Amino acid sequence: MRERILTREIIADPKSKYGDARASTRHFIIQRATGASNIAFVGLLVFVVVRLAGQDRAAMAAMIGNGWVGIPLAILLAIVTVHMRNGMRDILEDYFAGRTYRFYMMVNTMFCILIALVGVAAIIKLVFWG
Secondary structure, rough: HHHHHHHHHHHOOOOOOOHHHHHHHHHHHHEEEHHHHHHHHHHHHHHHHHHHOOOOHHHHEEEEEEOOHHHHHHHHHHHHHHHHHHHHHHHHHHHOOOOHHHHHHHHHHHHHHHHHHHHHHHHHHHHHOO
């Protein structure tokens, strides 16, 4: 697919189209929903940080190993990585285009998936297998 070079005339034209409108709307809604859920989870995160201040590893493992704390923490980590991917997408869109943008988005997506999988797996291991 041939890349479209944005000139002043194209940008100034109100009839210009910049990509898929549905994908942009979905991105907007997901970004706001994950941001709102992050705000809702801040209380849990503050509770965990304050509770674990000055504690040793055994206390941390016991706290996160509790299902009432660990499962919401795993959900929070998954939601934060989705929010992180979308935020980085906005930044990458501003600075890159074409193949370079697609490459950096692929790296960004793989990084976010890796962080989510490793973090959630570690929390789930603590919850179910101590």
